[in-house]
Amino acid sequence: MNLRLLAVLIVGPIAAQITPDRLLHPEREPGNWLTYSGNYQGHRYSPLDQINTTNVARLKPVWVYQINDTNQFETSPLVVDGILYISEPPSNATALDARTGRPLWMYRRPVPPDVRVCCGQVNRGLAISGDTLYLGTVDAHLIALDARTGHVRWDIVVADYTTGHSITAAPLVVKDKVIVGISGGEYGIRGFLDAYDGETGKRAWRFWTVPGPGDPGHETWAGGSWKTGSAPTWVTGSYDPELNLLFWGTGNPGPDYNGAPREGDNLFANSLLAIDPNTGKLRWHFQFTPHDVHDWDANHVPVLAEATVRGKSRKVVAVANRNGFYYLLDRATGEFLLGTPFARQTWAKGLDDRGRPILLEGKSPSPEGTMVYPGLHGGTNWFSPSYSPQTGLFYVAAREEATSFYLGVPEYYPGNFFSAGGFRGIAGMEPSGAIRALDLATGKQAWEFSLHSPPWAGLLSTAGGLVFGGTNEGHFFALNAVTGKPLWRFPTGGPVQSNPMSFLSHGKQLVAVAAGHALFVFGE
Amino acid sequence: MRTLAIFLGVILTCAAQAQPDLDAGRKLFQAHCTVCHGPQGDGGKGTNLAQPRLPRAADDQTLARIITLGIPGTEMPLTRMTPQQLANVIAYVRSLGAVPAEPLNGNAVRGEQVYRGKGNCAQCHALDGRGGTLGPELTDIGLRRSPGYLRESLTDPEAAIPDSFTSYKKVTLLPDNFLQVRIITADGRHFSGARVNEDAFSIQVRDAAGHIESFFKEELQALHKDWGKSPMPSYRGLLAPAELEDVVAYLASLRGYR
Numbered sequence: 001m002n003l004r005l006l007a008v009l010i011v012g013p014i015a016a017q018i019t020p021d022r023l024l025h026p027e028r029e030p031g032n033w034l035t036y037s038g039n040y041q042g043h044r045y046s047p048l049d050q051i052n053t054t055n056v057a058r059l060k061p062v063w064v065y066q067i068n069d070t071n072q073f074e075t076s077p078l079v080v081d082g083i084l085y086i087s088e089p090p091s092n093a094t095a096l097d098a099r100t101g102r103p104l105w106m107y108r109r110p111v112p113p114d115v116r117v118c119c120g121q122v123n124r125g126l127a128i129s130g131d132t133l134y135l136g137t138v139d140a141h142l143i144a145l146d147a148r149t150g151h152v153r154w155d156i157v158v159a160d161y162t163t164g165h166s167i168t169a170a171p172l173v174v175k176d177k178v179i180v181g182i183s184g185g186e187y188g189i190r191g192f193l194d195a196y197d198g199e200t201g202k203r204a205w206r207f208w209t210v211p212g213p214g215d216p217g218h219e220t221w222a223g224g225s226w227k228t229g230s231a232p233t234w235v236t237g238s239y240d241p242e243l244n245l246l247f248w249g250t251g252n253p254g255p256d257y258n259g260a261p262r263e264g265d266n267l268f269a270n271s272l273l274a275i276d277p278n279t280g281k282l283r284w285h286f287q288f289t290p291h292d293v294h295d296w297d298a299n300h301v302p303v304l305a306e307a308t309v310r311g312k313s314r315k316v317v318a319v320a321n322r323n324g325f326y327y328l329l330d331r332a333t334g335e336f337l338l339g340t341p342f343a344r345q346t347w348a349k350g351l352d353d354r355g356r357p358i359l360l361e362g363k364s365p366s367p368e369g370t371m372v373y374p375g376l377h378g379g380t381n382w383f384s385p386s387y388s389p390q391t392g393l394f395y396v397a398a399r400e401e402a403t404s405f406y407l408g409v410p411e412y413y414p415g416n417f418f419s420a421g422g423f424r425g426i427a428g429m430e431p432s433g434a435i436r437a438l439d440l441a442t443g444k445q446a447w448e449f450s451l452h453s454p455p456w457a458g459l460l461s462t463a464g465g466l467v468f469g470g471t472n473e474g475h476f477f478a479l480n481a482v483t484g485k486p487l488w489r490f491p492t493g494g495p496v497q498s499n500p501m502s503f504l505s506h507g508k509q510l511v512a513v514a515a516g517h518a519l520f521v522f523g524e
Numbered sequence: 525m526r527t528l529a530i531f532l533g534v535i536l537t538c539a540a541q542a543q544p545d546l547d548a549g550r551k552l553f554q555a556h557c558t559v560c561h562g563p564q565g566d567g568g569k570g571t572n573l574a575q576p577r578l579p580r581a582a583d584d585q586t587l588a589r590i591i592t593l594g595i596p597g598t599e600m601p602l603t604r605m606t607p608q609q610l611a612n613v614i615a616y617v618r619s620l621g622a623v624p625a626e627p628l629n630g631n632a633v634r635g636e637q638v639y640r641g642k643g644n645c646a647q648c649h650a651l652d653g654r655g656g657t658l659g660p661e662l663t664d665i666g667l668r669r670s671p672g673y674l675r676e677s678l679t680d681p682e683a684a685i686p687d688s689f690t691s692y693k694k695v696t697l698l699p700d701n702f703l704q705v706r707i708i709t710a711d712g713r714h715f716s717g718a719r720v721n722e723d724a725f726s727i728q729v730r731d732a733a734g735h736i737e738s739f740f741k742e743e744l745q746a747l748h749k750d751w752g753k754s755p756m757p758s759y760r761g762l763l764a765p766a767e768l769e770d771v772v773a774y775l776a777s778l779r780g781y782r
């Protein structure tokens with residue numbers, strides 16, 4: 001046999017396959033970006049250092065790809081061997097040549113006119129396994145696409161979209177399974193986390209985030225309130241291969257602002273769940289905000305790291321929570337290690353030694369409005385934090401914004417908004433934001449970089465000693481990861497409401513971010 | 525799609541025939557709408573509904589269609605309602621922007637003369653896009669503000685400065701207030717005016733003469749924001765009480781482009 005042909009037969013197909021082993025070891029191929037957060041540990045950190053503190057000032061756009069949809073563009077691309085795979089709103093996917101930005105294929109999916117998504121028909125990214133891409137849709141389907149062409153391999157219904165279910169998060173592939181979170185916290189859905197066989201689309205397990213009768217935690221819901229208890233799973237989680245544990249956050253209980261119909265702690269809303277990906281069984285849970293009435297979803301990317309806490313080396317999971325506190329938990333057991341505010345908060349005296357908030361009086365929503373920091377959108381939100389093993393710092397885009405919380409009427413009708421209240425800004429108090437660097441092990445702030453308004457963009461840290469972030473006013477910028485000093489910025493002309501990432505194209509480091517209705521790719 | 529169209533036709537026809545119950549509409553609004561439009565309907569993540577003319581819903585039929593179908597490409601979702609509920613919530617939404625009727629003591633024709641003459645209002649305010657730029661445009665101020673509010677603004681301009689800043693909106697593109705700022709540049713130049721826009725790295729300011737200056741913050745020595753301050757003088761002593769009433773009557777008569 002011709003040797004060259006043999007090489008094609010062996011190398012060609014193998015190179016195109018994303019094996020479980022490749023997903024476990026992204027550090028072996030730093031030019032690619034194979035999962036939503038860049039690695040299973042949720043770091044959103046690039047080991048690339050071609051772009052660094054000495055040359056970042058020369059960064060300029062290399063190409064721009066524009067989308068043709070008015071919904072927010074929140075994608076975080078995957079990159080495999082010179083091809084970017086992006087999702088586009090509402091539920092589309094496109095493969096782009098990393099060198100030029102030229103589309104290689106487009107998957108366009110018509111969306112029913114009556115989908116129900118609380119906060120925009122958006123999509124935050126794809127997952128890949130083998131040569132199959134996975135896309136969740138706003139009408140709550142999970143679709144498997146041929147990564148070579150964009151053709152559909154299978155299309156399954158995850159949940160009924162007419163009752164307020166939707167999928168906006170990037171799925172996460174763990175071994176042979178595709179883990180999928182659900183949105184619908186403002187529609188009184190009963191939340192869950194699903195796993196599907198990546199090959200067939202057959203459901204492997206479902207974990208209900210609101211326990212049914214007889215299940216542990218059911219007693220934390222008064223009467224029949226569990227049926228509309230929400231606790232959605234709308235942000236991609238993390239995975240620890242050694243412990244074989246998935247870490248996934250859950251959102252607010254339903255209805256959002258009126259807790260009267262759902263007396264109790266409302267497990268497993270506003271929690272971090274540790275789940276066995278083989279079986280879907282819960283190993284442990286930690287609830288950040290018991291009986292939440294401020295819509296402080298715990299839908300964040302959990303950051304997994306090793307840290308020395310009180311003299312002892314621990315495997316930890318770190319979360320900067322929407323409720324304004326930064327938490328460190330032991331990720332094998334869920335033990336609370338520490339919690340400290342990273343953004344202004346006026347609702348809790350502090351946390352007790354088990355991490356439960358000690359509530360201040362009079363902070364619940366009221367008919368006349370109750371002002372609380374953080375506001376409804378939280379001290380941070382869905383966009384990703386970043387952790388740099390190089391600096392040991394946890395970077396978070398923090399929001400400083402109070403809102404007035406109002407009590408409304410709880411009235412459930414399938415498919416209608418079920419918030420039972422509302423919110424408004426405070427006249428005379430201009431909100432602001434900041435990028436903050438926290439010592440991962442202590443939560444102590446190392447530095448901050450002030451922003452004009454509360455951000456909606458995530459962060460990327462790199463081995464080049466940089467932190468990349470974005471502003472509502474359209475700047476994409478780079479900070480010195482050690483000092484927080486601004487080193488470079490580019491006005492994209494549209495709000496940055498996405499997570500940046502980095503990759504190699506033809507040996508050259510590039511940085512990508514979605515802003516406005518375009519994907520911007522920067523290089524030297 | 526055809527079924528949806530027929531269904532919608534029936535809903536809209538029935539809604540148009542139903543007798544609205546304002547109180548029931550308020551309850552529905554609080555249950556389904558306040559989360560985005562605010563408890564008083566004056567905006568939040570969603571648009572301000574407490575205005576006399578809704579840009580996307582000039583008539584009730586259109587408003588009913590928007591509530592029933594949502595607005596594709598935006599965050600406005602669809603909401604299922606019976607025709608009666610739809611009629612109730614529409615009536616309530618329409619009531620949000622209604623300016624309370626108050627008796628006017630002045631004469632609008634004389635008020636216009638004061639506006640253009642002694643009051644010198646046009647130096648800072650515009651009508652139909654003509655006039656000054658320092659203060660709010662007043663073309664339809666009579667629709668948006670009550671006579672009582674207008675009277676107070678003339679005698680005590682700092683009592684109600686627009687300061688909602690769209691703070692709770694997801695994205696702040698343009699400040700909707702008239703924040704007065706004072707700037708000292710690194711080389712010692714002083715500048716003051718109303719903020720037109722701002723981001724983390726720069727600020728744009730309009731001075732009293734209408735000139736716009738743009739600064740990068742790294743070029744500044746000081747940036748003072750005078751929250752709650754207005755460059756508008758109180759007209760309490762400047763105009764006679766009868767003249768003030770005339771100006772109020774004139775402003776109340778301004779109801780859009782002529």
